[in-house]
Amino acid sequence: xxxxxxxxxxxxxxxxxxxxxxxxxxxxxxxxxxxxxxxxxxxxxxxxxxxxxxxxxxxxxxxxxxxxxxxxxxxxxxxxxxxxxxxxxxxxxxxxxxxxxxxxxxxxxxxxxxxxxxxxxxxxxxxxxxxxxxxxxxxxxxxxxxxxxxxxxxxxxxxxxxxxxxxxxxxxxxxxxxxxxxxxxxxxxxxxxxxxxxxxxxx
Amino acid sequence: xxxxxxxxxxxxxxxxxxxxxxxxxxxxxxxxxxxxxxxxxxxxxxxxxxxxxxxxxxxxxxxxxxxxxxxxxxxxxxxxxxxxxxxxxxxxxxxxxxxxxxxxxxxxxxxxxxxxxxxxxxxxxxxxxxxxxxxxxxxxxxxxxxxxxxxxxxxxxxxxxxxxxxxxxxxxxxxxxxxxxxxxxxxxxxxxxxxxxxxxxxxxxxxxxxxxxxxxxxxxxxxxxxxxxxxxxxxxxxxxxxxxxxx
Numbered sequence: 001x002x003x004x005x006x007x008x009x010x011x012x013x014x015x016x017x018x019x020x021x022x023x024x025x026x027x028x029x030x031x032x033x034x035x036x037x038x039x040x041x042x043x044x045x046x047x048x049x050x051x052x053x054x055x056x057x058x059x060x061x062x063x064x065x066x067x068x069x070x071x072x073x074x075x076x077x078x079x080x081x082x083x084x085x086x087x088x089x090x091x092x093x094x095x096x097x098x099x100x101x102x103x104x105x106x107x108x109x110x111x112x113x114x115x116x117x118x119x120x121x122x123x124x125x126x127x128x129x130x131x132x133x134x135x136x137x138x139x140x141x142x143x144x145x146x147x148x149x150x151x152x153x154x155x156x157x158x159x160x161x162x163x164x165x166x167x168x169x170x171x172x173x174x175x176x177x178x179x180x181x182x183x184x185x186x187x188x189x190x191x192x193x194x195x196x197x198x199x200x201x202x203x
Numbered sequence: 204x205x206x207x208x209x210x211x212x213x214x215x216x217x218x219x220x221x222x223x224x225x226x227x228x229x230x231x232x233x234x235x236x237x238x239x240x241x242x243x244x245x246x247x248x249x250x251x252x253x254x255x256x257x258x259x260x261x262x263x264x265x266x267x268x269x270x271x272x273x274x275x276x277x278x279x280x281x282x283x284x285x286x287x288x289x290x291x292x293x294x295x296x297x298x299x300x301x302x303x304x305x306x307x308x309x310x311x312x313x314x315x316x317x318x319x320x321x322x323x324x325x326x327x328x329x330x331x332x333x334x335x336x337x338x339x340x341x342x343x344x345x346x347x348x349x350x351x352x353x354x355x356x357x358x359x360x361x362x363x364x365x366x367x368x369x370x371x372x373x374x375x376x377x378x379x380x381x382x383x384x385x386x387x388x389x390x391x392x393x394x395x396x397x398x399x400x401x402x403x404x405x406x407x408x409x410x411x412x413x414x415x416x417x418x419x420x421x422x423x424x425x426x427x428x429x430x431x432x433x434x435x436x437x438x439x440x441x442x443x444x445x446x447x448x449x450x
Contacts, residue, residue: 131368
């Protein structure tokens, strides 16, 4: 509607988006245009601030307008950072809930998550994954620290129903070809990651 | 329950094994004799029932795990305890593998093996949860940790490396998606917070109230109420964290 906006109005919109994302527990699409317009606003504010400083170079106290502009700059910047931080922490939670694996997040077909990310976020996830894998390799083969920590194991074996083909998997009792629609009784620790990634279902 | 006892008894045996080789208990003969027989582990387990008995490593880990999960700040790493437990898990798994492959293993022993396996999985769960809790805190406080020497003494080398990698990652992400497009005077990450802004570096909230029960009897400082903390586990105290840190 009107062209005039209050300082920081766009920043509020951006933070509202993060809040909505938390409330609905979904990741919204990266709002590139809003981020860009806030960055533009920051540049304009910067110019206004510089002009004010030059105009009042010989004054003893800084003009009150400068303080308002500076507050607006700091607030906008914090909103931008908060928005990005919220997104990457959401992504990291998602990453861990999928058993610390990238393909389900970044593959083009399975989910639409990738379409919602900015290129920088894809880069971030890749490096984050590398960092987690380096940390995991500090532990011996025996312990996979990326396995699920939601439910303490009650039973060694589990009856699973194959939802999607996932090929031949090496298990404790030899290799098993998991074909869609079949049921198997297998050791939980061998196939836990397949349950998490949605290939198998517990019966 | 019996598998828990087994686990602990086995641990004691393995822990003391290398230093004091007992006759008839060498590692080789151990494999023929699948599990400590019930008299044996009962004999070893008995002292743990008494209230004064020292904690078994598993109990220690469980306690540290609970503490870590409830404390706002990151607690000292228990790497010695953790690595000895990990070694123990590996030894148990090897023994289990061996016994499973052995055709002479009886039906009853197979049930015992299953119990031991389940117990191994359950201990792994605790270790995993413990490590991940620490990792979560390290991610949240990465910048605080790399700037603070005192905290670094509380974490392992691997965790420290992870913290610095993570802080670097976050910095880079912020820089490439926001800061590099801003005018130069705004492109720093460590602004001095002005007016009402919270600081940029997230720090653990050490003023939070926590629940605690005393492990031994202690007298509270004089400025607190002159009540003695007693040892029964049933007594829970809700108090301010800085108060506890002095002990």
